Every structure is written in C-alpha cells, then in structure tokens.
Amino acid sequence: MDHPQLPDLPEALKRLLPSASDAVARNRDRSVSPNWCNMEAFTFAHSTQVNLPIWVKICSLEGKQREIPFSEQLENPELRWRASTDNPCSDLYVTAQLWSDSKPLGVPVQTPYKAFKTERAWNEWLEMPMSIKDAPLNLQIAITVWDLSPLADTPDHRIPYGGTTISVYDEDGMLKMGRQKCKIHRHKAADGFSSTTTPSSPPVKRRNPDNLSVLNQSKAEQELERLEPLIKKHEMGEIPRIDWMDQMLFRQIEKLRIDAGAAKDSRTILCKKLMSKGQVEDSPDEEIVDEENFVLYVDFQRYDLPILWVDHKYPPPPVSSHSQNPPTNPSSASKPAPEVRLGPGIEEGEGAGVIKIYDGEVGQTGNPCEDKHRRLIRSHRTGFMDRDLKPNPKIRDELNAVLSYEPTQSLTAEEKDLVWRFRYYLTREKRALTKFVKSVNWRDEGESRQAVEILPKWTEIDVDDALELLGPTFDNSEVRSYAVARLRKADDEELLLYLLQLVQALKYEESSFEQADDAARHSSLANFLITRAANNFKLGNYLHWYLMVECDDAPSASLSTQRRLFARVEYYFMVELEKVNSEHRKTLRRQGELVVVLSKIAKDIRSSREARPAKIELLKKMLRDPKNEIINIDPPLPLPIDPDVSVVGCYPDESNVFKSTLSPLQITFKTDDGGRYPLLFKVGDDLRQDQLVIQIIILMDRLLQKENLDLKLTPYRILATSSNAGAVQFIPSTSLSAASSQYKSILAYLKENNPDETEPLGVRKETMDTYIKSCAGYCVITYILGVGDRHLENLLLAPDGHFFHADFGFILGREPKPFAPPMKLCKEMVEVMGGQNSPHFMQFKQHCFTAYTTLRKSANLILNLFSLMVDANIQDIRLEPDKAVLKVKERFHLELTEEEAIRHFEQLIGYSANAIFGVVIDRLHEFVQGWRA
Template identity: 30%
Template sequence: MTRLMSFVRNTSQENFSQVRFDQQLSFADAHICGLQRETLILFEIYASFADDSDPILTSLVSEVFDGMSMRLIGWCSQTLFDHERRLITGERYFGIIDSTTANRTGFYSLRNVSDRDCSILTVSFGNRTYFWPDIPARKDIVARSITEISSEKQEELSQLLDRRCLFLVDHNILLTSEPTIDNRKQQSPPNALDESAYIRNLSREFSDDERYHLWSHRFYLMHRPNALPKLLKSRTVWDYPSLIDVYGFVNAITQQRTINEIEALELLLATFPDMFIRSCAYRSFMSQIGSHDLLRYLPQLLQIMKCDYDYSSPIIEHLLEQCQRNCQLAHKFYWYLRQLILTESIHFTRYYYMFLALLYIMNDDVRVELQNEYDLCVNLKKIGWEIKESKRNRADYLSEQLKTINKDFFQSGQRSCRLPCQFGFKTNNIDVSACLIFPSYTLPMKLVFNSSSFPSEKYQALFKIGDDLRQDQIVLQLLSCMDQIWQANNFDFRLSLFDVVLTQERCGLIEMIKESETLLDIEKPLGTIKGSFGESALYDWLYKNNTTERDLDTAIDNLMYSCAGYCVATYILGIGDRHNENVMVKKSGNLFHIDFGKYLGDTQKFGWFNRDRAPFIFTKQMLYAMSYGGTSSDAMHEFVDLCCNAFTTLRQNSSLLLLLLSHLCSSNIPNLNYDAVRFVYERLAPSKSYADSITHFTDLVVDSLNSTWTRLNGFIHKMAQPFTSTNSPSSETIPSFVPSTYAITHEDKIKFAQVIDYEKRRVPVKHYLYKFKVERSSITYHYRTYNELYEFYECLIKQFPSIDFEMKMSQQTENRILAQKRLLDMNEFLKKLFTSTNEITESNIVSTFFQTDQRDQQLNDRREKNSEYPMVNNRAKIGIILKYDNGKLYVMIRHASNLPLSNGNEPRPYCKCYLIPDESKSTKRKGNIVNSRNPIFNETFTYEIDRTEIQKQVQKSFEYFMSSIRYTRKTADVLSLRFNQDSSCFICTTRDGIRVFNVEPLAQKFYLEVGHVTYAEMLYRTNLIAYVPADYGTGLASNIVNVYDNQLKTHVLELCFNTSVMSIRMSRTRLLVVLTNKIHIFSFPNQCRLLHTIETKDNPKGLCELSNNDGSIIAFPFNTKSKNGFIQLL
C-alpha cells in the first residue's frame, strides 16, 4: 500500500468558528495510473493548545510540526474513485470524526454521520474526468512443476511458505504512521499499536529479497495449499500493468485448485483491499460453507464487510439469500445488526442499509415476531433500570412488573415470540415465581420463560444491565472455534457453551445452563475456610449428585475432559478474574467458565496488585475429585496428557483461531486489537518444538496446581460476598449429603433399622463407617457416618419439633472405643425412631436417608464379589511419545505411575533410553531424578537416524532377542512347565516371558514377551493363557492373575488378591486360583465371576488338581473344616 503525505497549515492563533486553509494539497509522487481503485485519501486536523498538559489532551495522538507539538483533534477519509469507478470531482463536505475514535478500518469513505453538530471539512477536488479502466487478466499463465528447480531452492521456498507469519495490518496505523518522514513523530495512545512493533512485524514476515524470491518463483508454487496469501503479500507494486499479471495469476490458481477456508479468510484481511482478490476469496469461501458455518462466522463476516469498496459486496448478497432460506440465520443476523447499529458509529450507514435490506426480504409474520422480541427486551431493560434505582423491596417489585408484562404484553396483545438467545424456544408467558434478582453489583435478573408449545418445558436466562456483553460473545465464539478444531482431531473436551445476545446498549440476555452450581456454592456446605482450602468439596458434591457407580464414573470423566479443555482455552485467551463464582460445574460433571469481562491478558487487579497469578484455574480440589477422592494415582497423568493434547492440537491448527480474532480487531470491542492477537499468538508458543510445548504446558499445569493464590483468591471473594448465591432457596429440609428428596412407596416402607457393624476408613480422612441393616419388604444394607446420622437427626427436629428423643454430638476424635459406644447410641436412637408415629417413620426425610446411594452400591457389590480381589490395576506404567521428523527420532518419556516402593520409601526414579542392539551403549540417554512414585519426567531424547535405519534397527533388535533367548539362556531360568489338558502342548515360563510348544511335531508355537512370569496355564489348544507375573520388587509370585487372548493379542482379564498366587488350574467351565490357604473358583471363560471360596491347609506349593472332565472334581490339601481332601463341584 502506497503512503504519501502532504500538509497544509493555518498559523492563526485566534479562535474562530471557521478556519480557512485556502491551500492546495499536492501529491507530487502520485500518478493516477499508478493508484489502486481502492485508494483512500485521509484528512487529519491537528491543533496546538496553550495548556498541553491537560489530561484530556495527553491521551490524543501527538505530532511535531517544525518543532511545535500538536494534537490530533479530528479526521475523515474519502475514496478517490466513486462506486462508478470515476475519479471524484467538485466540492465535498466531510463530517469530522472525533480523534478519540481510533479505529479507522474501512476502504470506503468514513465521515461523521451520527452527530449533526460535528465540525465540517470542505474540500474542493479538480474537475478532470477520469474513469478507472477494466483490467484484462492474463490468460497465458501456466503452472510449472516444483521439480524443475533445484532441491536447494525448493527447500528455501518451502521454508518461506512454512514460516509462521501474522498477516495483520491495523488499518489505523496504515493510515496514520509513516516511519520514513523524519519530522513527524507519532505517540500512539495506550490502546493503539506501537509503531516499532508494527515495523518489527513487517520485517519479521518477509524481507525485500524474500519477497522477490517468492514472487519470481510463483508459477512453481501454484499447487501449494495456503501459498496464495503469502505470494500476493510478496508483491510490492500494484499499478495497472502489475494488476494484469496478478489477476491472471489468481484466476489460474482458482481454476486449478480450490482456495480453502483458511486461505480465503486470510485473503479477506485488510492487508488485501483489492476487490478482485476479495471477490475471488468470497466465492471460494461461500462455496465451502453452509448456513451453519455462516452462523459461526457471522461476527467476522460483518467486520470483513468494512474493507469492501462497495456497499453491495458479494457476501452481503449471499447472506441475504441464505436468510431467506434459513430462519435461524436471519434471526441471528437481525440481532447482530441491531448490535452493530448501536456500537459502530462511523459505519452506521452501511449496517443500517443492511438492516433495512434484511427486513425487506422477510415476510410479515417474521417481522412481527422479531419486533415482539425487541419490545420484550425494551420492557425488561426498563424494569432492570428501575430495580437499580428503586428503594422498594426489589423482589416484590420484580414480581409485580413481570406480572404486568404477562398481562399487558403477552395476554392482552395475544403475543408470543422467540428469545434472542434461543431461536428454538417460543414463549408466551414468564414463570414469575421462579424469577429472582442476584445480589451482585449489576443486579442481574434470572428470568424463567414458559414454552408456548410444551407446557412442561422452561428456558432460563439472565438479563444483565451495565456490562459490555460483546466481550462474552467473542470469547464464547472462540471457545466454539477451539471445540470445532478439537472435534475435527477426534478430541471431545465436552465444553458447555451458552449463548449471549446484546439487545440494547450495555445490556442483554445470557443463556443459563441448567443443573449447575458455582464452585462457591459447592464449597459452602464445608464452611468458608475448609471449603476454600480443603480438597473434598467438589468430589463430595459429585458423589452426592451421581447415585450410581456408572453415573459417578461418567461425571468424573466429564470433569477431567472439560477441565482440561477450559484450562487450555482460558490460558490461550488470557481469561482473567477467575474465582470460585466464575467457575461452574454441572451435576453431570462438566465444568465450565462464565463472565469473561477480563480477557486477552487484561487481569483482575486489587489496586496495583495482580489477583490472577496462576496460569489458569486447576486446583487440588479438582484433582482430588478426578482421582476419586485421592484413590487413583493416574488422574494427574491423564489430566496432563489431555491438556497437552488440547494445547498441541490448537498449536497445529492455530490459523483459524488467529484469523477469527484478527478480523475482529476493527470491532471497537475493548482490548480487542492487534496487541490482543499478538498475545494469543505468543500464548501458543510458536517458537517451541513439539516436545518443548508439551513440557511447557505440563509446567503450567503443575504451577497452577501448586498455586496458593487461586484458593486465596476464592477465599477473599467468598469473604467479600458471603451471601451471594446462584441458587434459589430450597423449601425442603433434607441432609446436605443427598441430592434430592425421595417419596416413600408401599414397597419401600421401613419396618425397622439397626446398626450391625462398623469399619475404619482412611480416605479422604480417617473416619468410621457404620453398616445399617434396614428391613423393608426385603433386607437392604446402607453405610453412613455418625455425622451424617446426626445431620439427619437435625433435619428431623426441624420438620418434627415435637419428637422427644435426641442424639448427642461430641467433638472427640473417633477411635474404636468411641465407635463401639456410638453404635449402641445409634441403635437406641433408631429404636425410638421406628416406634414413633407413622407420620415420622413414613416421612420423605426418613425414606431419603435410607435410600440406596452410590456408596451403598459400591460396598454391597464389593462384598458380594469378595473384597479379597478388587478389580484394580496396580501395575507400574510408563507413558512414552515417539515422533519422527526431518531425519530425527524423538523419544519423549512423559511420566510413570505406580512405581514400587524401595524398602517402604518413595523411589528416586530416572529414565534411560537405548536403541538396541547397542553393545557400545552409544545411544544411551539418561534423564533427571524425580522423587515420586508417580513422576512426570518430560525428558526428550533425540537421535539423528534415517527412517530406513529405524526399520533395520527394529529388525536387528528382534533378531538379537531371539538369538539370545535360543542360545544363551540356561535351564535354571525356566520357572514352570505345564502340559495342557490333553497333553498336545506344553507351556514354559521364564524371566522374560511365556513360550508355548507343540508336541507333535515338536516346535515352538508362539512366544509372549510379558516379562518375568512365575506360573502359567493353557486351556487345551485354545487361544487363552492364564499366568502369574512376578512381583517387581522380590521376583516371587505376585498377587495378580492375567488372562491373555493370543488371537486378539490383548489381555482380557486381570484379577488381584490380598496374598500371592501359588498356582492356577483351568477347564472349559472353571478357573481356579490357588492362594496360600484358599482356593477361589470362578466361572470361566464367559462372564467370569466368583462361585465358591474353599479354605485349605497352608499350601505354599500351590498343590491342587482339577479333573479334565469339565472340572467336576478338585483335589487339594486336607483341612479340618472339610470332611476330606476331595470335593465334588455342582
């Protein structure tokens, strides 16, 4: 883009209502034939002031003219060619735009049209008639093969095209800064782009030599995807002869391949004002997206139009055409245009004409419905302002006004309408009793709308006054963009997105997500200090609201995935002001964030102190919930892996995210400018390698987890707003540990209950759990703590004050003696409870307390299956990432878990890596020591090796292992030998795996490399093998039985026991696991479950035999509890 400047002056120091310049402005170096059709002429008016230190003046752009400091007080712009492509002539009058309007994006005339009292600039142009000619595009351009040039040049071109560049030109700077003029020095306002940053950005994109190199080889790069924007950017001259070549080149590319979505969005940046190029980009973009994509990109498309030379751009016609076919798109378009008419003062005319065009193409019914929506929002805004100013009871006033809306707006007018934030919901009534006012600074109103189609369906929304909701809109759109990228790469982070619509200036509707609570409300039952600094609140809440094991598993899975997604997203977008009332969790476990008033690096501060000191919100409370109350050691590693996958996926697909953000820099939204795009770009760590980016984000996760500022910030917020809640008060009296009230039925009627046992628990803290036996139509068992029973008693007293029995609560530390005493006290209480009146015993609160919950199901199921073999995988694991790129093999050791203790102490593990065979150990790489059983290493070992060499290395490694096994192993390494049931095969276990041999002919059938195995059994000639792996620490038999399917090449079953497994026996219907003094008998192989447990004499050798006739007889060592050593199985 050519920058030419000329100056006129009026040196009068007196104040006049009219200032006359009467000077001719001349651009000596500008020739008409060398100007682009989209050329603009910018007028800026500067003035000097007697008191230049006035704070109002210091915020204005400053220039130095002949040693005198002057301030910019107004500006306007004018296209040199009109819509008929004719050079403008005659006298023109321009409304001066105030200098505080910094955003000047738009390749058409910009002037003040909204203020009738604004200053007017009069300019006379010459009377010479000149038309911009039609430019014939070249038709002889032919693509050439990249192989025709040398490999060195191919590599150079590839590096230039692969370079990460930001094609971001802030049009404000384009119009106002000229670094080559020595006598002008611009001081940008705080929110404008720094001139040096602008120069650095241009210089880091392409040098002059690189531009020439790219453009001169353009014909070899025509087939290269995403190359067109960089090739056009490398073209420095855009005069008439150059455009003939450029247009022909663009036509040739569009005929040979499709310009993809990313490429088209890049060509629609302000960097490319030429309407021929923009029209090509529009056509490609519109051919690839449907109505749903238009909905997603609508905010950007409405900003892109500003850079179109004509009002009637191709995208406007396409949008209006699609609106006639898609009512949802028309609905969204309507509300976005209303928003832009309010907020875009200098582009008001363009958007107003567009708004009229949209109304014109709609039918009468749609227009009436949209007007009803708008009228409803006007009434709601009026109520909101009156609530802020009213001294009456706000809740009563809200109820009165909403009843008036129901009567006067909906019923009398017989109106119904959709909602601005939900096209699919139609209402004709507000549920007044469910509406309320949140006691926060802006006093938002919670509104509940009844459906006009389905009486039971309701829609909840927040009507908020006083905040600029455009920031929330942008953040939510970018979150949706991230979710789209993740979904395309097979990652579902289960984001909970909601809609926000600006209905009038600084007010609008926000969709509310049902069945969700803020972390503040989740923490409240534990109190201010324990809720903020404790770890159990979130897990307890999820446990309470997910009453089956399957639901709890799903909820924790949802929590882990959604938390990972939001951690990455909020970090990249720089979301600030994160505290426990801006983070919410659904009962299904999905975590999500709300209220994005601080974003793109704008942090929340207390005076000068930055309150947002953690990279993002990830607390020990969240990790505790993800690890099932601290019982899973894999949760942290799984969460880190999810975060790193989300982060690296966005890094690899960052173009769409950056382009969407770049197109919004002209939107007048606070803090959304070039610096914001640069902020997001740098948050993606473009200079880091794949391995470094994983290490970088892992460090961020650890820093966030260990940050005390997050919990302290939540504590401070809780103390500052102790009564703030997102929940309406409940009229029910139920214990805090149950999710809802359960009504009693005839079958559920409780006859009696008593405590029959107790046991000590250590997770999450040491406590005693009491077992209740409840007699209904059947016997059920329930597990409660003493504190839970006491809370039940307190709720009972509130509901039935007349009861004459009581429970006592002591603060003593619970031990076995106290637990025994409490068992007696609880049984005395239960006896009195169930001998009281039917009104009490058959009440909902009693039925609710003895309702089977998640804990009851887990403990009862465990006792049915026998708690000696919980199905838990405690084997050590290690996470490794292999990546080959540009002749290098990258081996990244991520983390390990469940490493064995060393003499009862925490191990000090480190990682080593070899490429074997490697007798000289030249490929040895060693990492750092980490003091943990579950270490995070993030060590990357790099090997420069050709891809074919890796394949040879794998083959050599295989041959090496086979040769060493066949010729160097000793018979002492054989740990067990067993024939199968028909003696057609035998199975051999060693310290490195399992071998199965055929008898006739004698030959090895297969080898399983499963490490040190002490015992194995094969089921006839089938594909099932059961074996006992050795203990990692001692080398003796472990407490684990694994079953391997050689056909599926995977383990299909794992059983864990309290003591070591001595031997195994198998038949077609049974699996026997022999322990030191017990034999467990399982159904097998279908639906493996425990059938019997037999106690035996001490049996360290695992002596046991199972007859081959379908496992009907077992022989085992004699035990006094059995009549003899032989048992017939049924």
C-alpha cells in the same frame, strides 16, 4: 573613528586588533583584485546537509541583584518568600523552547537540578527537539530562568526570574556558533514571537548628548564592548593562543570589568538623582537605570565550517496521476480530504467557505526506490518464462518456510519477490495464496492485472485463508470476491461459526467505495450474507442482531460511516426477507418488541431503590401484566438468543433478581413443547466480549470434535441485543465456592448427586469422566484466550459433572489480581480427581495435551478470527488493538514442536496447580464477598 586606548593595555591585546583589521583589509583587497583566480576559497556547508540536533549549553548567569527594601516587602508579601530574595545564589533552573513564526516548535527542555554555592553556573548541554537540516531561517530559542515561590499560582510554584530570546541564525543566514551573551529581562518569561519583547540583544537607543552627557559610558565600558567580539574569536580559535600572554590579557580584562561595574553603579545613582530633580527631560537608556543588569551566557555548538541556511525545494506532487489512480491502502483512503475554512462570519451558504486543498503526501504508499527495484525484478516481459519456472531444492525449502508463516507475520521484500517469481508453481499449493496476495504490488496496474488473472487457477483454499483475505489488510475487490466465492461452499452450520467475524469484515468493504450505500449495494460479502441469511432463519436471526448491535454502537464521528454501512446492509436484508419470506421479517420485528419490553423492565427494576425482595415482587408483577405480552406469547416466538427454541409465555413465579449492582433478571420462559428455558437479561453491561469468547469456545469445541475428542464443554449462549444490554442462557449449576461451603468439598457435592460406592472416589464413572474432560477443555481454552479474574465464584459445576467458566470480563492476558497463575487450576479442582498423583489427574493431563496440540493445528483460523475483531469496539481488544492477535499467538507457541509444546503445557499445569497466590486470591475474594453480603 579611532577607538580610545587605555594607557595600560597589554601588548597581547594590542596584537589582536591589527590581526583582525589586516584580515579584513586583505579580504577587501582580494575582492577587488582582477586576478580573482588567486582568491582563497571560502568553504561552508548547507544547513540541509547537517543532520545533527541543535544543542545549546546554558553556561552561567551573571549580574548583581539589588536588595529589596523591607518596606517594599511589606507592601508585597509575596517577595519575602521568593528563593532569590533570601539568597543571591539561590537554586534556579532554566527552560529552553524552539519558536518560529510566533509558534512553539516542540516541548521545552529543562536543565537538571543543581545546587549553587558562589555563582549560578549550570554548564549543561540541552538537546533541542529539532535537527539543523529541519530548522527554519527565523528559528529562535526562548530561554527562561525560573525562580520558586510557594505563593505562585502555577502548579509547580514557579515564577519567571527573567527571560531572553536568541536567534539561531544571524542576519546573514549563518548558524551562530560559540559563546553568546544574552540580556536577561527581569521578571519576564521569554517569548518566541517574531517581534519578541525579550530580545537577547536589545536595540541601542540614541542618547541626547546635551541632557545625558554625564551619563555616557566610561572608557572601561567602551573598551569591554570593543574587546567582546575579539574575545569570542579567540575562543573560537580564529586567533592563535599564546598561554603566557593570554593569562596577562585575561587579568587585565577582569580589571576592566571591575572598573566598568563600579562606573555603572555610580552612573545609576547619578541618573536617579537627576530624574528626581527633573533635570533629565528624555528617558535614559534602560541599561542605565537598570540596577539588575543580568546577562546569561550560552554556548552553541562549534563546527569546523560555517553553516549557511538553505531552503529545501520539494518537487511538485503528481496531482494528475494520483487523481486518476486513487490509493488502495485502507488507512490512506479513509482519510478525509483536507479542508480550510475561512472563519466564522465569512462563509455564506452551505459549504461556501470551504477550500479543497490537495495534499501530495496523502495516499502515497511505499518507497519509490523499492517500487523501482520491484518493477525491475518483476519485469512483465519475463511473465511467459515464469510459467514453466520450477524451484531447485534450496529455493523449495525457502518457499516452504515462507508458507509456514502464521497470518500475523509480514514478508520481507526478498520473500515477496521469491513468491512472485514462482507464482505459477505455487498455484498447486493452497497455503500460498495469502502469501502471494501479500507479495503483489496492487498499485501497479500490470502486476495487479496478472494477479487477478491467476486467482481462478489456484487450488481451492481453506476457510481460514478465505477469512484472512477478508481482513483489513486486503482491500482489492477481486481478492475479496474470490474469498467470498470460497465461503459460498460452506454450509450454514459452518457459516454460523464465523458469522460474527464476517459482519465485522463488512467494515473493510467501504474502503473500495466512496459512500456507505455503494459499499452495501455492491459488496460481494454483503450480498452473500443477505442471500444466505434470507433463506435460513437461524442464520438470519443472528445476522439481524449482530447488525443491530453495530448500528446501536456508541456515537462517534469516526464510526458514523460504518454505522451507515451496517444500517444499509440491514435495510437490504429486510428487503430481501420481504421477497423470500415475509413471515421471518415479522418474527424479527416481534423479537425486537420483546427485547424492548425486557429492557424497560430491567431499567425500571435497576433504578428502583427498593430492597431485593421488593424488586423480585415488582418483576413478577410486570411479567404478569398483560400489557407487556410476556405471560402469554401467541403465536410461538423463536428466542433471539436461540432461534431453535420457540416460547409461548413465561413463569413469573420462577423469576428472580440477582444480587448485583446491575440487578440482572432471571426469567424462565415456557417453550412450545412444554419445557423451560431460563435466561438472564442484563441492562447496563456490554456483553459483546462475553459473546466473542463463547463463540470461540463453540468453534474450538467443533474443532476438537472433528478430531474425535469430546471434552464435554458447556458453551452456554450469549447474545448482545445492544451496546449495553443482552441475554445470557442460564445453566442450572452451582459455583465451586458454594459447593465447597455447603458440602465441605466439591467431591462431596458430586457424591451427593452421582453416588456409586463401587468406584474408588464414590462418584459415578460417567460423571467423573465428564468432570475430568470438561476441566481439561476449559483449562486449555481459557489459557489460550488469556481469560483473567478467575476465582471460585465464576467457576461453575453442574450436578452431572459438567465444569465450565462464566464472566469473561478480562481476556487476552488482562488480570486485575496480582501474581495470578497463567491457568486456573486450583487445589479444589484437583482434589476431586484424587490429587496430583492419581490416575484421574494423569488422564486430565493427557486430555490437556491432546486438546492443546489439536487447537495449535487450527491456530491460523483462530488468529484470523481475532484479526477480524480488531475494530469491533470490544473492551479488552480496544485497549491495544494492534497487540490483540499477537497476545493470542504468543499462547499457541507456534515456534515450538509438538513435543516441546506438550512439555511447556505440562510445566503450566504443575505451576498452576501448586501456585500459592491463587489460593490467597480465592481466600481474599471469599472474604470480600462475605463482607459485602
């Protein structure tokens, strides 16, 4: 069929048509030619070879917007407030989103704000969140033009101006390139459904030539349709460019567009008249009656070669090998098996509609290339040669550098190969065991077998290395059993220092077993703790309450297995207690009854709306009530918070209710030796974080005393009895704020309680020495632990000069107050020593330097303890569990030498003592507390 020609068609336009038709003819002739060897090669690229993102350029929106009659605006007032109603070139923005199989792929991307003057042209490239190699064949881009209206229901007041959906690949599976003309469906948001209602190229409807003969396209419109693919080829560079002829061509095309627009307007008016008179029976095309025929021009990226879509074929997963050798990685082993349910109403019976599906990616750890390289490097045929292998001086230095790494530092592939190669030589070095375990590929049966055989030959490791082997990184049962064997040589007092972390380490035992019951029964760590705790009541007391807190943790689906594990360990512990000493089990039961009674009293007083004096009288009445069995306790009962102390009753008249939202109770118990033991009991507060800090302070005090450095620390006892209740030992003391306000200065407070006129400051030498040492110890410890929210209310001072901190609600660098100094050393504390130039302050600094350098030597132990607490559901660790250990490590500054570390801490002391914001924070806190009072 011949195309109609316009009489004034320029020569350049005529030249385009024969060139395209001749090219098609030539290709057709070549395809049937018997001499196929002379055919031109057709070069293209596969989509899987193009690792580039999909880009789309939003060019311009063209179309004539009809003027809305005033009567229509009165009927629909919302139309009056649309931005496009007032201005035909109003500011619009465009969003684009990828869709496939009627599902969105990623989030939509948006054009930036742009003010229009004469036309709506964005000319903005948008990067879609998918690369070409990952794009499916039926990928579509849903493009929506958004208008603004203040009366819209959406939060951002947007309404759809129009939408269009365009496919990324054409019908032949070729990636679309260059300029694309997309029809805009007015007042519709683009949808990416497989049968979309907003296609960019709607299907052409067949017209009835009898009824709509007067409504056929004009010659100008027909000519524009014929020229459109040729113009696109010209833009793509498939047709040579001749500037002077192209200018003439484009001027002629512009005239055709003007004529086509006029013809369309007249045809629309005629169509409406015929429809109103009933002279048109069939519904005409949508384009004929559409007064707002908007078109959006978009650009796809152009490439030198056509890109053909090719599907990627994945090799079948090794199902049999995976099922025979389950993964040892805890993160992968903890994942549940994938399940697919048939839906509601289809399943019959329990588990009848569940289909187990194997996921080949689950459990595959490591890089196959690295595994192959490791097998070649660690060939087991050279195992006998490695026994006598010794490093040269250069390699020895490299090994020493690896052995000096802290527990948080991972090893490179080269370092792992180096440690494995000289594993027999390193058996004499106890620091090398943890590095060796990290270097073993435990998925390799031969390699893991060699590693297990060499473990008994290793030099006995320290406790800190044994704790590291019990962490979440190591899940091999033989390695964990070796670490437990080292812990068996520790005495009960040393074991108490790490018991809190050892209970948390039970969480990582379950990765080797399918059920919590198996983990509790066969775990070497669980059996060790149960055996030792059953033979030592103090150890068993704390083990019991640590387990009870974990069993009482907040309910969560992810923690249900862990809670069952702790419950089974508690059960086996009670069974062992019944065999070894049944009286101890009865004592633990009586402790539980005491805690239940105290919790009920604390809840009743907290919920009471009476004033504080009335609450105090209510507390005294409840303590005297014989039903609660607190006024007299027979036989004597060891306190859960301190089992070395047995109580026989309480003093109700000495009880108190503190002024706080939680209304903590102060109860003074009567000990069996006639003494007093005051403690605080709280309900509604999670004390596990404070319990951890106090445990670390007790450990650090023990480490310092091993170096003959007694800093007179006062680590009072804290025990969490549940996830929201616990007891705190009450130390008779006063806050620095109260001492300053009552005695005008802290120095006057110490003079009042410990006078000595022979001393320069009027305070006994022993008291001043205690104050200086305790200040130094707590300054260093609170800096390492990153304790925040320090003010004069939670800095306490005992009459004998013992200084200590309370309320550890913010640790690991968290600070609710802005510009707080890194270490709390206020001027009130320094004034007691006689100022920054006094001999006492110099002595304080020396104690700080000694304590800091001493604790840096045990940094690995402290870091390993914190790594075991990562999953302990402690508030400040739970916020960023992956950074908790790193925050402590940063404050040790292990990269510095001892001299550099001392200079660093000296700068901290100077900065903290002269910090202005610390003084401002203290004054603001005093003002707020006074206002509340």
